[in-house]
Amino acid sequence: MIMETKSRSIIAMAMLVILLAGCYPQGPDYVEDLDVVITDYKPSYDFAAKGTYAIPNKIVKITGDVIEGDEPQFMPDVTATAILTQIEKNMTALGWQKVAYDNNPDVLLTPAAWETTTVIYWYDYWYWWYGGYYPYWGWGYPSYSTYTTGTLLMRMVDPDVLTADGLPVIQWVGAINGILSYSYNATRMNTAIDRTFAQSPYLKTN
């Protein structure tokens, strides 16, 4: 009878553990749920006293090695224009006026982007060890999957504020990071850009 009780208890416990393991929380369901927005700024900089900005009409991709002589690469015009339009819309809403680069802007806003692809590769790794004892098992087919993350970086500098080395000081930075989908999703990108500026209310000018 004692043995029976123990067996029942072990079986009940095993079933409970399997049940709990099966319903362990799984996390996000949609790729846009993984989008994050990061902003940082220099509190000593008086954004409210400024009013004009210049922005390039292309978005450079951070890739290759320009110092070694590689040509800079740019995001496709259609995508870049959509992103730049949304950035400008937010800047206008905060009271900024867009001017040409050679028209002495108070600040320069420079967007850039890069991608990182991660490859997850899997094969029946154990075969090297005891595969010889069970030759009919074989290596099996390796499998892999990839995902690519993209980051859009926006940096604001004042051309008149330089470090001792003559380099620009970044007064504000906004970064959007997420997993890239197969096609450009304007709603998703616009939402992220809007959120970047919404969480930077100190950018508002007088």
Add this chain to the structure above:
Amino acid sequence: MKKLLFILFIVVSVPAFSQNLTTLEYSMGFGTGDMGDFIDKPSFRGFTLDYRRLVQPNVGVGFEGGWNVFYSEESYAVYTQENVSLGGRQWRYQNQVPLLFAADYYFHPDETINPFVGLGIGTMYSRRNTDMGQYTLEEDAWHFALRPEVGVMYEVNPEFGFSLTGKYYYGFEAGDLKEPMSYFALNIGFVFK
């Protein structure tokens, strides 16, 4: 530590009453204090396994092990520290694994309905993950832990019964977690004698 060794000694050496109680319970958890602030939703994923050796008809000593997973999905929010703001959704997980020596006092050991009180002392492992974007912040701790308990057993036959217990776990500040970790657990289960 000497007390823990003393309890362990009693568990393994007292042969006067050979009867044992093994209790397997489904456990629902409700975070309190810092844990309740981190995840305000109850946990419906958990179990405990209790073993008691009856050193007196109304006193059982033994051990308890368990696992509760707390989980919440947060809406989009902005988290600001000094000049840096981070916006996104968070997925929060907290795993609690208490491992305790325990002693119970049974008020009506010979009756069908047997209420009891108990105290557990030992350690509790906490692992907290805050997932945001493709990143996770993982913090963990091994706490010194206390666990008062009230409960009642319903005896179906001399070898089997049901249990209903309320337990409060309190792990003192330790490791990466800067606050004590505590939660209340409501458990229902089977008792094997």
